[in-house]
Amino acid sequence: MNRLTKAAIIGLALATTAAPLAAEAQNRGDRRERREDRREYRQDRREDRREHRQERREDRRDWRRGEYDSRREYRQDRREDRREYRQERREDRRDFRQDRRWDRSNRDWWRGRDDFRDYRGSRSGYWYAPSYGYYRVEPRYYGYSWRRGGYLPSSYRGYYVRDPYVYGLGPAPRGYRYVHAGDDIVMIAIATGLIASVLSDVF
Numbered sequence: 001m002n003r004l005t006k007a008a009i010i011g012l013a014l015a016t017t018a019a020p021l022a023a024e025a026q027n028r029g030d031r032r033e034r035r036e037d038r039r040e041y042r043q044d045r046r047e048d049r050r051e052h053r054q055e056r057r058e059d060r061r062d063w064r065r066g067e068y069d070s071r072r073e074y075r076q077d078r079r080e081d082r083r084e085y086r087q088e089r090r091e092d093r094r095d096f097r098q099d100r101r102w103d104r105s106n107r108d109w110w111r112g113r114d115d116f117r118d119y120r121g122s123r124s125g126y127w128y129a130p131s132y133g134y135y136r137v138e139p140r141y142y143g144y145s146w147r148r149g150g151y152l153p154s155s156y157r158g159y160y161v162r163d164p165y166v167y168g169l170g171p172a173p174r175g176y177r178y179v180h181a182g183d184d185i186v187m188i189a190i191a192t193g194l195i196a197s198v199l200s201d202v203f
Contacts, residue, residue: 102167102202110203115162119203122183128203129159129180137182146186146200152179152193161185167199 103109110116115130125142126134137156146152161178164171167185172178176196178187185199 101165104201107203116203127156127180127182131162132159132180135159141182144182146181146184146195146198148195148197150195152181152186152188152195154193156181157188157190157193167202169199 101109110119110130113130118133119128119130122128123134125136125139127137127142128134141153141156157179159180161167161169161180164178167178169178169185172187175190176187177190178185183201183203185202186195187197188195
């Protein structure tokens, strides 16, 4: 076998061996590139998710801050509204009471009041209690002059004065109540009916 033939055989052997090696090297390079691509892709996704979470946190924080501010302003407005409403009601009640209080010098002070809407003046044999209406009394008590230390009969003790302030009276002591008794207001001991004070000729 001459040298030329040997060289051709060796060249062919090298070519057949080098081609698979080159192909394998190419495949390894391709796999490496794909791994790097996947790594970069995963890295990009992680960064995207991190940025998304950060943006969501910031959005929630901003939303909570805005929502908190809104709730605080709403509560503050409601408190101020309630305060103004209570103040107006107090002023209205004070004005109403001031305008419609009992006045001994004015015999018609009761006109226009709801608790006197059924009142038509004195009626023989009857007493009138504001907010209750007329009710019959025994003849011996009609025109009766109540005195401190006396007793109000039990059948007449239930006609309580609903708003003592109208008549210039303060709160009754514990165990006592103001009661309408004819044209008078008497303060009695609830348990016994003992009269502690008398406001005469109210209407």
